[in-house]
Amino acid sequence: MRRWQLSVLLSWPALATLALTVVPVWLLLRISIAPPDPAAPWGAGLTFEAYRSLLAPDSIHALRRSLQLAVVVGIVSVGAGFPLTYFITRMQRRAQVGWLVFLLATLTLSDVLIAFSWQVMLSKRIGLSRIFVALGLMQQPDSLAPSVGAIIACLTYLVIPFTVLTLYPALSQLDRSLIEAARTLGAPAWRAFTSVVLPLTRVPTMVAFVLAAVLTLGSFVPPVALGKPEHWPMSVLIGNAALAGHNLPRAAAMSVLLLVVTALLALGAVRAVRHRPTP
């Protein structure tokens, strides 16, 4: 194929990707150093006011909550999603397809509706607390939301299908004879798992963790619907600054901060995977 044909082939994808990723991010950087003026956000002027406001305690606390949520949801969703995926790949074909369709079906509900159904499930009148009372775990029915636990439960729910989809190819293509060899040599099942399966799937596992963390860092609806303002992470502050406050420069500066944090998290994960010595 000649060069010009390749150029023609890639012209539309290149135009769309560059125009809708590079240009918008550049504009985001530009507006984050503009004076906050809702009437003319593109007016001339240069100020670091928005970035200075990131040093205020409310922004710092929100960032801390974002990171805590991201790490907890990452650990919980990979902790549950990894064994789930592992078991799924070991099932008969029919059961495998059934689980995959079921997981994909949970993707068809908007986060808005998932958050709402968690509200219902955690409410005092009809929720989970009644089951807990019946089991003797709680004294009397009580509302379990808004709370940090409710936010974590809902986010984990939203993230798990993506965890499974990320881990599925690696775990499915895992060479089973390696596990059988370990077992034949006398390793118990858990030992075969930790010394054969885990090291072979380090990279996809880290990718799944980072994906879970990023989905959490960017989530808006679950913390709003299931948390109080003192639980709100950075993402809610960003949304509110843009929507309620009409302060685009502030929303943009916080977005840039969240981008940097995300990039650091991803880089840290890449380094962790690369530098860990193989056992």
Place this chain on the structure above:
Amino acid sequence: MTAILRRAFLGLLALFLAAPLIVVTGVSFNGTARMNFPPQHASLIWYGNFFSDPGWMSALTLSAVIAALASLVAVSIALPIAYAVWRFNSRAAMALQGLARVSFLLPAVVVSIVYLVFWSALGHAGHIEDTILSHAVVFVTLPLTTIGLGFQSIDSALIDAARTLGAREGDVLRTVIRPIILPYLVSGLVFVFILSLNEYIIAYMVAGFEVETLPIKVFNNLRMGFTPTMCVGAVLFMLLGVLGFGAIAWVGDLPKLLGGRTQGSG
């Protein structure tokens, strides 16, 4: 012992994953306007309400149109890139692929601000095409992945055989590559369609006041006060999803489309 633990783990997780689906479905059959679960005086009145209310119907139609167009645009971006990467090892295509994947790996709220700024800067905020193009680019990574898997699954001996038998580039594309890629392409379309259908924050930021999609309408309703009508929309989407993915599983090899082992091997 381990078998029992595994069953318990899978059972609990299945319950966890099914619970919201059951709650939403249950509430949609309520006979009263209160939020009851299990439903009381089971009835279909909210289904009647949903289909007779022009507001809900237009939100549903709007969401479906946006999702359909966004998935087509996403595939139109992903297919040439994936083809150029596979066929020519093109560096430009690989760079584009990396760039196109980035937007899915950015926090959703940040992406929504990015596109709010972008469309406002163009002086074009609040149009349906904003939502469509934003969704297409954010979700393009899904067809890139599925179509990429499809190209990798092509046995190069097949192509060589076709060439040896005198097939030209166009013939190979039409008779060998197209039938292999098609199921992967369709699953990419379905993924974008479903994620776009349910996406809230980006749609809300770029055009939420003018282009009220179903998730936006549901969230606005949640703030105003609850009606079971919104659960009807959810149940319809769920059915659509199960039918869509079920159909793919029925006609194609779902595990293989998701990157698992091919049927029968090993």
